Amino acid sequence: MFSDADAAALYDLLNPWDPDSRPDGGFYFPLVMGAESVLDVGCGTGAMLHLARKRGHRGRLVGLDPDRAALDRARRRADIEWVEGTAAEAKSGAGFRLATMTGHAFQDLVTDHDVFASLSAIHGALRPGGRFVFDTRHPQARAWEGWTPSNPDDVVEVVDDTGRVLRYWHDVESVVGDVVTISGTVAQLDGTVLRVLSERLRFLNVMALSGFLAEAGFEIEAQFGGWDREPVTGSSREIITIARRG
Known part of the structure; x- marks a missing residue:
């Protein structure tokens, strides 16, 4: 959960x-x-x-x-x-x-x-x-181009309040006009995905x-x-x- x-x-x-x-x-x-x-x-x-x-x-x-x-x-x-x-x-x-x-x-x-x-x-x-x-x-800075798991600066590991070690990264789903749709994945270190958070940004x-x-x-x-x-x-x-x- x-x-x-x-x-x-x-x-x-x-x-x-x-x-x-x-x-x-x-x-x-x-x-x-x-x-x-x-x-x-x-x-x-x-x-x-x-x-x-x-x-x-x-x-x-x-x-x-x-x-x-x-x-x-x-x-x-x-x-x-x-x-x-x-x-x-x-x-x-x-x-x-x-x-x-x-x-x-x-x-x-x-x-x-x-x-x-x-x-x-x-x-x-x-x-x-x-x-x-x-x-x-x-x-003009096109920040979304760096939101990818292939960018080591965009992959973060944290320890939550319960002591779980979590890994978090982004993927860009689409770029339509000035709106970028991204997903943020929360996973355990073994790759088990716990949740995917979606967001649209203008x-x-x-x-x-x-x-x-x-x-x-x-x-x-x-x-x-x-x-x-x-x-x-x-x-x-x-x-x-x-x-x-x-």
Whole structure:
């Protein structure tokens, strides 16, 4: 058996939240700590908000995610508000100073309707002048070409909470337009497959992304091509956006 709860725990092993050693964490964490109210959209298991509270954040922290198993893990900390729902279901009028969407979660918004509905809802959840900060992989870097078991950097071995040694890798199922369908395989070291996790990711370019943001009422404050706040260039692997509600 490899349950939904196991999958949530595996996510934490594969994606540790550490602003002291990971550049993405180092980018987001000061923004979170500097905002008195934060909505983390696609919060997953809540690691970023857990750490914010642990390190002294005294304001309102809310995590929003549709994955019940991930939220069950997040709810181990009860001094944060956890809400089950999609980005498009973010509550209007909540008046947050900051909304975040980390870990390339924005790419799970696959259709035009998903993107616009989600951006519109996040816009409505912010107070005037509030900021939405998120990241998406730049399509020009073609990151999916490295998601294959033949790439040793894409095959990860971890030890889970029960002491099982697990191996995890990706396969690309299809690339259709700007949507990439992938599978993530969880297996034992002897090759026994425990679970296959499927995901569809959309790779929007800067122009398309900027158009959606403008349509939803956002003004782009800044866009970066990497975690050191370098500009977006022809070799950038990321599109990191700070958008402001006017």
